[in-house]
Amino acid sequence: MKNFNFKSASNTKEASKLASGRATFLAGGMSILPAMKLRLAAYTHLINIKKIKSLSGIKVSSKSIRIGAATTHAAVAASKEVGKSIPSLAILADGIGDPQVRNRGTIGGSIANNDPAADYPSACLALKATIHTNKRKIAADKFFKGMFETDLKKGELIESVEFEVPEKSAYAKFPNPASRYALVGVFVAKQKDGVRVAVTGAASSVFRSKELESVLLNNFSPSAVDKATVSDKGLNSDIHASAEYRAHIIKSMARKAVSSC
Amino acid sequence: MANLIGAKLERKEDKKFLTGKGRYTADINLPNQTYAYFVRSPHARAKITKVDHSKAMKAPGVIDIFTGDCVVKDKIGGLICGWKIVSQDGKDMKCPPHPVLAKDSVNFVGDHIAVVIAETLEQAKNAAELVNVNYKLQKAVIKTSEATGSENIHEGIDNNLSFDFLLGDKGKTDEAFSKADKIVKIDLVNNRLIPNAMEPRAAIGDYNTSSDELTLYTASQNPHLDRLIMSAFNAVHPEHKFRIVSPDVGGGFGSKINVYAEDVVVAYASKKIGRPVKWVAERSESFMSDNHGRDHITHAELALSNDGKITGLKVDTIANLGAYSLVLAAVTPTYLYAPLVLGIYDIPVACCTVKGVYTNTAPTDAYRGAGRPEATYVIERIVTKAAKEIGMDQAEFRKKNFIKKFPHQQCLVHNIDSGDYNAHLDKAIELADYKNFENRRSQSAKKGKLRGIGFSSYFEACGVAPSAVVMSIGSGVGLWESAEIRFNATGNISVFTGAHAHGQGHDTTFAQIVSDKLGVAIENIDIVHGDTDKGPFGMGTYGSRSLAVGGTAIVKACDKIIAKGKKVAAKMLEGKPEDIDFKAGEFILKNSNKKKTIGEIAFACYLPGSFGDIKSPLPEGVEPGLVETSFFDPSNFSFPSGTHICEVEVDEETGETKLVKYTVVDDFGTIINPLIVEGQVYGGIAQGVGQALYENANYDESGQLTSASYMDYTMPRADNFPQIKLDYTCTPATSNPLGVKGCGEAGTIAAPAAVMNAVIDAVGTDVSMPATAEKVWKALKKNGSKKAAA
């Protein structure tokens, strides 16, 4: 790993100020550090944001759950409040990576990285999340731009992610047998005013499946999924799965998620 | 103390590993050490037009850079093929030159071109990025099936064909097939695997400029062989001034048999710069440059009579050798494979052809089982298919065709000394509750799962050794094994073995044997291996040979110790050597109460000499000391066998396969330590299951290895397995005095066929390895499954 300067910021203002040049924020480091070790990424400055107190913790209200950006997956998985209010979110967090990754990896890091196969982005889209940064609020629908690409600007730091509490929701993941990332992950949520189905792992970035949303809006049941046509257009084909298979698994996982709602 | 053979002892070596005190090559740091980083080819096939390292030489911390030109100039020899195969036309196999640093051409992604030596690893890596190599790209030959029809990769090797091997009688086999009532055919792919020992390879060259001694620390399964090859063929350093140490080694599975380019280069570089040079593979380097395994395409046919007797077998295989031929690359798909395609069936006539081909992929060589898993996969798949096609129960079909009388001379090579195949099949059927399988199938169906059952009754030829056999079929060396028992004057023992443990537990099992034989407490016995300066020359550990060959050498050395002890005891007890009995560590004079412990005898052996009233305890003509060496060369291979029964559940909607039940009954002959044997079986099965369901080395069309990390190469994990049920039967081997047969590879040999037979039984149609969810889903869909199509 090429050398860099490591600095811990004590507040978001300082963090933002330090983020000049080829700098990036370091939360759990579960994606950035392996990439840097393999020399696939290089930065001159890593700004540690884990010491910023305001970035950790979970706040629950009747309408939403707000999770600080530096909150670990393990903390979300273990949170009784999350488990009670949006159990699917706790289950999702409990299935990210492995226990050691969950002990370090954070929600902010996960969505800022926007790995096409990461789990959290699907929850953000399905649960109508608002991403609170030090500059503004961004609706999840506008946040995820493409492979490893988000709407975040240089120096903009995610402070928290706020999820709307749905009537019911569930996440079903078909893991890539090697990496255990999602080969396909489908997050289904039923809100008062609609249904959202977000798919991760299948394409270059997380996306909402309008086909599945429309059939489930009419009839929120596993059998309704059969009626949807999920096209394989734009889906990934790689050594792990063809686009055709991914399209099939999207439906299969959607069925599974709906039935466990 | 006695009766330790068969005892379920906890391992002596465990404490160091469990407390973090293991010492692997990467854990060693030498004063004044430098670091090596290799410049590797990013292309599968190219001519090298220029290697310019002038910029890299000026980078911070760089001490020196060596290229293909340097090794040519210094007359460092290339890597060798250690076992040559003769083609059916009588010509020797063709081996391309395999330089340790490529000078003119590169032939697979990861091929080594140059090495940068620097003060720190970081500096070496930074400088390596500055080495500028110009390539003239050429079209890569990747696929096993297309190799012979493609452009020649190596000059003078037409059709990329290294050898065209034939075993058996083609004429007689054709005749049997012409008379057959039924012929069953099958086409199989044996997928390429990457061994993935958890410790990445590592090597440290340490040249002593004062004594002219060169020490190489390397993660090897056979340090003595390494030294022989590196002295005789690579001309790195003369053998008597060359020491190789393989300390704790974190798994081998065949991938640490070869002398690799990195071994030769760090040893050479250390001599050149006069400082220690350390190299530790990153996992991605291991993926690219460790030898791979398997990679066969096979067509097989089985001839049957109407009553279900097998009357003949034909097998035609293409084996992918990769870019070069490594040490055991040619023997693995020929003599370790072809004779074994017969399985444990009484097949009167057979022939097997194997074409060894070169491609622009990482070289293949022995990987756990080496040839025998491939062979077992052929016979156990086709036998299962045959039973199904003639409508006979697969267990009955197997039993009907099993070899029943021993010794049995097979129609190809092996003379099997002992076995009882019905016994392990019956026991496995009982343990697996075969008779109630259909109930379980219905239960699974209720959950929406397709359940299947698969059998694999295997045998293997292990204890790779008998010189008379192996040298007659092309081995460059006889594969005997050595042992030295060195009694120390205070009564404890150092046992030197030429075998090498990298997980097998020799420190315990070998000590059990010595303790049992000599009646010395196991804690007073130390097993020493892995250092060419310590013990006699030995052949190392592979092919499930350590116990059958190395263990027997230890027994023979113990016998010599006892024989000498009797002479000394006779004098001390005032009797004749023939009147001395040895039992449980004591030399006893017959018909008397006079005795000496072996410790007393050992002590006496070190106090000879007569002076004044002091009389030597040694009889006249007996030399002082109590050290005995033995080299054991067995008369035959040993032939373990067994039956595996596997059950899987397939999710009809996703195609995902789950292993739900696994039963194994093995006949390993005598078992020294059941705890260790069980571990070998479980671990072997996990690797076999890995091949069947998960693992695959994948090259894209341009020759890039697209499964070059744990993100893309599926390693079996704890949640992929149910508890495995295990039992044994026992028919002792007759080729060694312990009656042991070897157990290290058995699981890996039998499991792929058992698992795939189960998958195919569940799915109802053919699926190739690895049976990934998508492949199974596609097969289901093709077979008309509505759920899969939904």
Added chain:
Amino acid sequence: MAVIELSVNGKKISKEVSDNTLLSDFLRDKLSLTGTHVGCDTSQCGACVVHMDGNSIKSCTTLVADCNGSEITTIEGIAKNGKMHSMQEAFKKHHGLQCGFCTPGMVMSAIDLLQKNKNPSEQEIRDWLEGNICRCTGYQGIVAAVKDAASKM
């Protein structure tokens, strides 16, 4: 470069390290605690697992700079007064190791499991060990060891 202060196996350590130093390299190269192994470069094999402030983490994916003020426990730090930890004993009893390379990470991970789940089922043990790859044992002895240790801890 910065001076980092942390505690390793109960011992206070203060050392100047460059910012890009990984915890695994620091333990191995600077403190000679070579029981922590490095088996991959993508943070998946788990041979490098240690405890940081009581939780298991991958030391190959953690910067030492990020451990300032932390308490680190490695495989060398869990035996007490020469007596092995009950997890270590259980691995020995059930032949939960062969070549020993994955073992330190495996043991450290398993101990963390029992900290969080005192009586895990076989499936929970297998699921937890997702981040630890073993090539030798087929995991059977490891799972048996963790079960046995749970009954004793």
